[in-house]
Amino acid sequence: MLSDLASYKPFRQLALNLADEMQEHQQDSFDSWCRDTLSAISDKTNPLSLQSNSQIMELSHGDGKLQVHYSDRLVALQREVRQLSAFGFVVPAKIQQTTLAASKFYRQAVILKQVAHFYNTIDQQMIPSQQPMLLEVALEFEQIIKHPKGTSDHSCVTWQDPKEVGNFISKLQKAADKLTLQNRHLRRCHATLTDKVLELMDSDLLRQQPKWKDGLIEIRKLMATLVQEGYNPSNMRSWKLHWDHQLYKALEHQYQLGLERLNEHLPEIKVELTFRQQVLQFRPPLEEIRSKFYREIRRFVCIPLHFRGVDVTMATDTIFPKMIEQNVKCLQTVYRKAELLFQRLSNAMDLFKDWVLD
Numbered sequence: 001m002l003s004d005l006a007s008y009k010p011f012r013q014l015a016l017n018l019a020d021e022m023q024e025h026q027q028d029s030f031d032s033w034c035r036d037t038l039s040a041i042s043d044k045t046n047p048l049s050l051q052s053n054s055q056i057m058e059l060s061h062g063d064g065k066l067q068v069h070y071s072d073r074l075v076a077l078q079r080e081v082r083q084l085s086a087f088g089f090v091v092p093a094k095i096q097q098t099t100l101a102a103s104k105f106y107r108q109a110v111i112l113k114q115v116a117h118f119y120n121t122i123d124q125q126m127i128p129s130q131q132p133m134l135l136e137v138a139l140e141f142e143q144i145i146k147h148p149k150g151t152s153d154h155s156c157v158t159w160q161d162p163k164e165v166g167n168f169i170s171k172l173q174k175a176a177d178k179l180t181l182q183n184r185h186l187r188r189c190h191a192t193l194t195d196k197v198l199e200l201m202d203s204d205l206l207r208q209q210p211k212w213k214d215g216l217i218e219i220r221k222l223m224a225t226l227v228q229e230g231y232n233p234s235n236m237r238s239w240k241l242h243w244d245h246q247l248y249k250a251l252e253h254q255y256q257l258g259l260e261r262l263n264e265h266l267p268e269i270k271v272e273l274t275f276r277q278q279v280l281q282f283r284p285p286l287e288e289i290r291s292k293f294y295r296e297i298r299r300f301v302c303i304p305l306h307f308r309g310v311d312v313t314m315a316t317d318t319i320f321p322k323m324i325e326q327n328v329k330c331l332q333t334v335y336r337k338a339e340l341l342f343q344r345l346s347n348a349m350d351l352f353k354d355w356v357l358d
Helices: 008-042 072-086 093-104 106-125 128-146 162-201 209-228 233-260 286-301 322-326 328-350
Strands: 057-059 066-068 272-276 279-283
Touching (some): 008 093, 057 128, 072 093, 106 162, 162 209, 233 328
């Protein structure tokens, strides 16, 4: 069609030369890819070398992470072989064999990588104070990795037997599900305690002490239920201590509010001003009034001294008594207000002294 043009022949020759160069470059690139791939497959230390007798996964001695011996490079290799074959390239038999072996275990490798990711990140999903409570089930998971064929058999699972790999994956998934379920259960318990402590933080320590008592009973009951479910009490210590500190915050909040208005909310003491034996006097006597009034103050002030946390058997009772010492300034204000109140009471008597004949 363009052959009658003067410049057609030179143009055609250039196009043919370019096509030859591109084809040559394409073949060179393919040959280079084949050499590099074959070299990697032959190198047992290379990720592309999927040895049938190699361990499928193991725990790293360095960082403790779980590693699957199935490289992402194998996934890329399968894609590359499919594409090159579609373009008509004859892929060497050794590369095809490696690709076939890799594709044979691809689905299982994906599952194993998911399990490994779960194991390597489960600590981020755990509440730190609850980690000791999940130690036993976590160790069960770890034992399956270290001894996949049982504690008495130290041999490892390899890529050689697909059925054995499948059984190993089933064990791992079962252990992972158990760990996940327990972690979710404990997180729900943690959320429940959060709601209960927040409720106590809004409960008046002066007027709603029964509510505080009932709240503590519910918290302790939840802890006891977990022990009945099989959780080791010694592994619960850090979690219990965490909640003792949260209770401390809630108690101190209401304790400080109570101290601020303590004098105005103590039980009422009926006092009469009488004239007996030619003398104005209170009934009951002032010292008795003072004694009863300060007894009620002392009863509230000493609440932290007798307060017990989530577990009365734990030696955590030393946490709460410190609250009294930490609020000395508030206590000073309470007793100062009390003395002012008694001063007002004395002043009330003075109003009637002029009515009394000497």
